[in-house]
Amino acid sequence: MEKTELLDSIDLEILRILQSNARLTTKEVAARVNLSTTPVFERIRRLEQRGYIKRYIAVLDAEKLNQGFVVFCSIKMSKLGKDIAENLARVVRSIPEVTECYNISGSYDYLLKIHAPNMKYYQEFVLNILGTIDHLGSLESTFVMDELKNEYGLHI
Numbered sequence: 001m002e003k004t005e006l007l008d009s010i011d012l013e014i015l016r017i018l019q020s021n022a023r024l025t026t027k028e029v030a031a032r033v034n035l036s037t038t039p040v041f042e043r044i045r046r047l048e049q050r051g052y053i054k055r056y057i058a059v060l061d062a063e064k065l066n067q068g069f070v071v072f073c074s075i076k077m078s079k080l081g082k083d084i085a086e087n088l089a090r091v092v093r094s095i096p097e098v099t100e101c102y103n104i105s106g107s108y109d110y111l112l113k114i115h116a117p118n119m120k121y122y123q124e125f126v127l128n129i130l131g132t133i134d135h136l137g138s139l140e141s142t143f144v145m146d147e148l149k150n151e152y153g154l155h156i
Contacts, residue, residue, distance in 0.1 A: 007052070010035065012156055014043055015052060019153035022056045059152055067115040070144040071122055073130070074108035078137035091133055097125060108140070119143075 007015075013033050017024065024032075030040040047053050062068045077084065085103075092101045092112065100113035116122040122141070130139060 011043060011047060011052075014040065015047065015156055016153075018044070018053065019156075062115055066117045069116045069118050069122060070147070071114045071116065072142040072144070073112040073114055073126075074104075074140045074142070075110040075112065075130075075133075076107070076137045076139070077109045077135050079135045080109065084135050087134060095129060097129075 010033050014029060017029050017032055026041045026044065027037050029044070030037045033040060044053070062070070077088070088110070089101075092098050092110075097114050097116055098112050099115055102111045103109065104111050114122070114125070116125060126139070126141070130136065
């Protein structure tokens with residue numbers, strides 16, 4: 001859907017429903033929005049094709065998978081430019097421990113969310129992985145002590 005195209009209330013409700021439980025069948029979604037299966041199937045397909053629904057995922061328990069040590073790492077580059085930014089993006093996308101990365105404004109250039117098993121692992125990660133990034137000027141690590149809220153959806 002183009003930026004000028006608006007979603008109607010049923011489209012928004014379908015998005016809310018799928019955002020809270022993407023495993024529901026089309027029939028179950030249809031029952032919740034009081035429509036038959038076929039129009040709901042068509043709406044979902046249209047929302048997918050037009051990019052409102054990017055993908056379907058399972059949310060895993062990081063603690064149970066020994067990846068519960070979470071760090072927000074702020075990175076300052078020593079030099080900036082298109083080629084440097086493209087290289088950083090390529091490198092960061094290839095690092096599995098980095099689950100999110102944002103180009104930010106302020107004192108730092110990038111903010112990375114990193115999952116690791118423990119502090120020792122993270123220390124080695126900084127030295128052997130992040131430390132090898134070209135034009136990395138400095139970094140600051142912020143360690144998560146407790147997660148108070150983590151919403152995977154959008155408020156729509």
